[in-house]
Amino acid sequence: MIDQSKVRNFCIxxxxxxxxxxxxxxxxxxTGLLTEREMQNQxxxxxxxxxxxxxxxxxxxxxxxxxxxxxxxxxxNLIDTPGHVDFNYExxxxxxxxxxxxxxxxxxxxxxxxxxxxxxxxxxxxxDVFPVINKIDLPSAEPAKVIEEIEDVIGIEAQDAPLIxxxxxxxxxxxxxxxxxxxxxxxxxxxAPLKAxxxxxxxxxxxxxxxxxxxxxxxxxxxxRIKMFATGTECEVVEVGYFGPGRFMPCDxxxxxxxxxxxxxxxxxxxxxxxxxxxxxxxxxxxxxxxYKKVNSMVYCGVYPADxxxxxxxxxxxxxxxxxxxxxNYEPETSIALGFGFRCGFLxxxxxxxxxxxxxxxxxxxxxxxxxxxVYKVHRTNGEVLELTNPSNLPDPSEIEYMEExxxxxxxxxxxxxxxxxxxxxxxxxxxxxxxxxxxxxRAVLKYELPLNEIIYDFFDALKSRSKGYASFxxxxxxxxxxxxxxxxxxxNKEDVDALSFIVFEGSAYERGRKMCEKLKEEIPRHLFEIxxxxxxxxxxxxxxxxxxxxxxxxxxxxxxDISRKKKLLEKQKEGKKRMRQVGNVEIPQSAFMSVLxxxxx
Amino acid sequence: MKKAEESLxxxxxxxxxxxxxxxxxxxxxxxxxxxxxxxVDALIRELRAVKENAENDSREGKIPLSLRRISSIYIGGGxxxxxxxxxxxxxxxxxxxxxxxxxxxxxSMELNPGTISDKQLLQSYRRSGINRLSIGLQSTVDSELRAxxxxxxWQDFCETYDAVRQSGFQNINVDLMAAIPGQDLASxxxxxxxxxxxxxxxxxxxxxIVEENTPFYEQRDMLVLPSEEEEREMYEQTKQVLSExxxxxxxxxxxxxKGYECRHNTxxxxxxxxxxxxxxxxxxxxxxxFHNTEDLEKYLNSSSIMEIREDEQVLTGKDQMEEFMFLxxxxxxxxxxxxxxxxxxxxxxxxxxxxxxxxxKEGLLYVEKDRIRLTxxxxxxxxxxxxxxxx
Numbered sequence: 001m002i003d004q005s006k007v008r009n010f011c012i013x014x015x016x017x018x019x020x021x022x023x024x025x026x027x028x029x030x031t032g033l034l035t036e037r038e039m040q041n042q043x044x045x046x047x048x049x050x051x052x053x054x055x056x057x058x059x060x061x062x063x064x065x066x067x068x069x070x071x072x073x074x075x076x077n078l079i080d081t082p083g084h085v086d087f088n089y090e091x092x093x094x095x096x097x098x099x100x101x102x103x104x105x106x107x108x109x110x111x112x113x114x115x116x117x118x119x120x121x122x123x124x125x126x127x128d129v130f131p132v133i134n135k136i137d138l139p140s141a142e143p144a145k146v147i148e149e150i151e152d153v154i155g156i157e158a159q160d161a162p163l164i165x166x167x168x169x170x171x172x173x174x175x176x177x178x179x180x181x182x183x184x185x186x187x188x189x190x191x192a193p194l195k196a197x198x199x200x201x202x203x204x205x206x207x208x209x210x211x212x213x214x215x216x217x218x219x220x221x222x223x224x225r226i227k228m229f230a231t232g233t234e235c236e237v238v239e240v241g242y243f244g245p246g247r248f249m250p251c252d253x254x255x256x257x258x259x260x261x262x263x264x265x266x267x268x269x270x271x272x273x274x275x276x277x278x279x280x281x282x283x284x285x286x287x288x289x290x291x292y293k294k295v296n297s298m299v300y301c302g303v304y305p306a307d308x309x310x311x312x313x314x315x316x317x318x319x320x321x322x323x324x325x326x327x328x329n330y331e332p333e334t335s336i337a338l339g340f341g342f343r344c345g346f347l348x349x350x351x352x353x354x355x356x357x358x359x360x361x362x363x364x365x366x367x368x369x370x371x372x373x374x375v376y377k378v379h380r381t382n383g384e385v386l387e388l389t390n391p392s393n394l395p396d397p398s399e400i401e402y403m404e405e406x407x408x409x410x411x412x413x414x415x416x417x418x419x420x421x422x423x424x425x426x427x428x429x430x431x432x433x434x435x436x437x438x439x440x441x442x443r444a445v446l447k448y449e450l451p452l453n454e455i456i457y458d459f460f461d462a463l464k465s466r467s468k469g470y471a472s473f474x475x476x477x478x479x480x481x482x483x484x485x486x487x488x489x490x491x492x493n494k495e496d497v498d499a500l501s502f503i504v505f506e507g508s509a510y511e512r513g514r515k516m517c518e519k520l521k522e523e524i525p526r527h528l529f530e531i532x533x534x535x536x537x538x539x540x541x542x543x544x545x546x547x548x549x550x551x552x553x554x555x556x557x558x559x560x561x562d563i564s565r566k567k568k569l570l571e572k573q574k575e576g577k578k579r580m581r582q583v584g585n586v587e588i589p590q591s592a593f594m595s596v597l598x599x600x601x602x
Numbered sequence: 603m604k605k606a607e608e609s610l611x612x613x614x615x616x617x618x619x620x621x622x623x624x625x626x627x628x629x630x631x632x633x634x635x636x637x638x639x640x641x642v643d644a645l646i647r648e649l650r651a652v653k654e655n656a657e658n659d660s661r662e663g664k665i666p667l668s669l670r671r672i673s674s675i676y677i678g679g680g681x682x683x684x685x686x687x688x689x690x691x692x693x694x695x696x697x698x699x700x701x702x703x704x705x706x707x708x709x710s711m712e713l714n715p716g717t718i719s720d721k722q723l724l725q726s727y728r729r730s731g732i733n734r735l736s737i738g739l740q741s742t743v744d745s746e747l748r749a750x751x752x753x754x755x756w757q758d759f760c761e762t763y764d765a766v767r768q769s770g771f772q773n774i775n776v777d778l779m780a781a782i783p784g785q786d787l788a789s790x791x792x793x794x795x796x797x798x799x800x801x802x803x804x805x806x807x808x809x810x811i812v813e814e815n816t817p818f819y820e821q822r823d824m825l826v827l828p829s830e831e832e833e834r835e836m837y838e839q840t841k842q843v844l845s846e847x848x849x850x851x852x853x854x855x856x857x858x859x860k861g862y863e864c865r866h867n868t869x870x871x872x873x874x875x876x877x878x879x880x881x882x883x884x885x886x887x888x889x890x891x892f893h894n895t896e897d898l899e900k901y902l903n904s905s906s907i908m909e910i911r912e913d914e915q916v917l918t919g920k921d922q923m924e925e926f927m928f929l930x931x932x933x934x935x936x937x938x939x940x941x942x943x944x945x946x947x948x949x950x951x952x953x954x955x956x957x958x959x960x961x962x963k964e965g966l967l968y969v970e971k972d973r974i975r976l977t978x979x980x981x982x983x984x985x986x987x988x989x990x991x992x993x
Binding site for chain 1: 613809833834837854855870876884885886891893913915924925928929964966981982983984985986989990992
């Protein structure tokens with residue numbers, strides 16, 4: 001049996017781009033399980049998409065062996081965590097399986113918004129956190145200043161923080177030694193009844209659900225009858241093991257303090273809720289682990305196959321994605337303009353983006369998505385409260401007492417010269433100013449309350465462009481507040497196009513309506529007749545544009561009998577038409593449904 | 603089995619010009635006289651190869667192409683008139699030695715103002731049997747000609763035109779262009795009326811299209827083009843003014859006095875067989891399309907015609923039907939239902955009833971006894987109509 005005192009379960013937390021994944025790579029490399037040749041650039045970022053975007057989306061985990069300076073061999077379970085605010089939920093899951101965390105801070109950039117958010121999350125989970133200063137070989141590195149910042153702002157000891165360059169392999173030994181010294185060993189009772197936390201699961205077509213878990217107490221091996229605390233599902237373990245780099249490594253037994261996986265021919269992912277406790281069927285533990293709160297989808301949008309015949313494929317793809325990503329939810333919906341599709345819920349915009357790209361890339365689907373919206377609470381005159389995720393379902397105004405929208409607490413970290421422009425941006429987005437706290441002479445944290453629907457479109461982009469990239473941003477849901485909201489409808493050639501409707505703050509309706517009409521005018525090709533495009537609130541038109549009728553469309557001369565070239569032109573025309581959506585007698589290109597997401601001129 | 607007497611049309615491509623015009627995306631470029639002569643040599647080799655291949659064709663049971671009578675020849679470019687004196691004659695002599703050219707054959711050549719400094723040239727064209735000249739004018743306003751990157755002035759054109767007439771050519775086309783940068787309706791109408799007053803037999807009137815891979819495309823954001831309304835008005839006026847002057851519109855962009863319609867181009871729209879020579883030249887032989895390499899080096903150095911032919915495509919029945927429709931409808935005479943039936947052994951309604959119905963409802967097309975034609979509106983919107991006939 002493995003000696004718990006030689007086990008370290010930890011994760012790495014950082015602001016995006018501060019070098020978390022690179023450090024993980026170096027740790028794996030230094031511990032010698034992989035040769036350099038076998039190292040793909042970033043071992044933990046498995047998904048193609050993650051690698052491309054340089055972000056970690058899904059928690060990954062790996063077990064490695066480290067021979068420390070004290071001559072002992074230690075087992076490290078490194079649990080990778082996503083860095084982006086959208087994936088706080090995933091971070092929570094990973095943290096619950098750890099005993100400590102490494103905080104990576106960029107020596108040039110210092111503390112950023114997500115550094116704080118992730119550290120506080122780790123401290124909330126009672127993890128021991130030690131800092132590492134990365135990128136010390138950059139010319140702009142100021143490690144001493146960053147160390148001071150960490151002690152002042154976060155309040156953790158940082159004087160002996162390893163000064164490293166993960167990229168160039170400097171100082172990695174120091175990090176490994178500190179993992180041994182500063183991360184506490186787990187203290188479970190191997191003889192107590194099994195008590196294991198499910199922190200993730202994936203579906204494998206051959207093995208069924210693979211449960212990722214952290215054993216707090218007890219032990220589990222092939223043949224153990226286990227039971228899920230929350231769902232009550234019972235089954236017999238087929239295989240246990242740990243996470244080798246990039247693959248599953250079966251072993252005889254998992255014992256208290258270890259991190260590993262269990263398979264038990266479980267066909268349904270719903271039987272193994274992430275956060276649930278696994279125990280023995282015959283000898284259950286008294287009490288489940290606290291688990292963690294389930295997060296709700298914050299952003300919704302309609303997802304439709306570009307080719308209506310691909311609806312079943314889209315359904316299958318969503319089903320499969322959900323197996324690995326419980327935070328994705330979806331239900332069928334029908335749109336007059338777009339046909340059969342799904343209303344999908346996401347943690348945030350990045351999550352939406354990632355899912356959309358995975359559907360397109362991994363499942364080869366062409367998609368049309370509608371403008372993302374948030375969940376509104378509609379208080380009806382009869383006292384009922386409706387949680388509105390699809391603008392089309394908004395009841396008649398006469399049945400609405402009032403509406404509420406989600407508000408977030410936002411922290412924006414920015415250098416002082418950009419405070420002005422950022423405050424102006426927040427004002428434009430209906431922000432309520434709370435405070436400014438300086439963390440050093442020329443850097444401050446701005447605190448605002450912002451309506452979620454004001455930040456889901458292009459807030460990140462606006463923030464970046466107005467601060468020349470120097471602002472970082474984090475937010476958490478504060479709650480719901482009453483607001484004056486209206487549904488903006490778009491009429492094309494007098495027909496209401498349901499897929500283009502959205503809910504908007506009353507005061508912004510005119511502006512948004514005007515921009516929508518302008519944008520659609522650019523997107524909709526000319527037809528043989530004139531097409532009015534109107535924005536309306538409650539049946540009253542507030543903006544209008546017109547797509548003029550097409551009166552001429554001819555091919556020039558047939559040059560030297562080159563007929564194929566002319567045919568290609570006609571084919572292009574026909575192909576373009578095929579990819580359009582018919583609303584009434586107007587063909588709307590699919591890009592029109594998505595282009596309206598980018599209405600900001602700046 | 604094709605009958606031996608089925609005629610054939612020839613296209614000869616001369617890919618040289620004095621200077622490339624700013625809107626031109628045709629296969630053409632300036633070249634030295636040496637290269638031009640080498641090219642003519644290669645063109646002659648390619649022509650002769652048809653005769654040499656005749657034996658193979660007969661062995662395979664095919665009617666040799668060289669036995670087909672030639673009903674029209676078109677020498678296009680580029681600027682064919684740029685070739686040194688005698689070169690066109692050399693080419694045409696080879697043509698006559700390889701093919702049986704009908705006495706009444708229409709033999710056209712493109713010519714640009716400012717290239718006929720040697721009066722002997724026009725005589726040599728006449729001797730070669732050329733009986734139709736197509737002159738690239740584009741505009742009669744010098745500032746517009748400069749904007750297009752043309753090498754000539756209106757005055758140059760007039761001199762060329764007079765010389766051509768004096769040499770005895772009785773069938774002349776003039777190319778005119780609308781929507782030129784800096785052009786307005788008044789200046790366009792000036793050009794149109796000046797051209798009419800010269801009484802050419804044929805006028806081609808196109809709108810400038812900014813094509814990719816041209817200098818205009820690179821500068822497209824800076825080009826000051828006539829507004830859409832103006833361009834539209836130019837187009838409308840063209841139809842009206844030319845019709846009043848006795849030119850009948852027989853194709854989307856082509857107008858002619860009665861009997862002077864270009865037979866060669868009409869052949870393309872009727873899907874007659876044609877054989878192209880020179881780089882990039884396209885061919886249609888009994889429902890097989892192919893074209894020559896666009897690589898000048900490769901063309902000059904090739905030892906057999908099979909080496910230079912590319913993208914051979916045997917047209918399926920559906921391909922042929924599509925072409926029948928979108929080419930035939932370019933002509934104001936439209937298409938014949940009976941000819942469709944004879945060509946494909948199926949009635950046009952069986953294949954295209956829905957499309958014909960819909961286009962007729964939209965007022966783009968009308969059916970009159972055996973003929974199907976685009977309406978005036980249909981000709982203006984021909985792309986919309988023609989795209990419907992693709993499968």
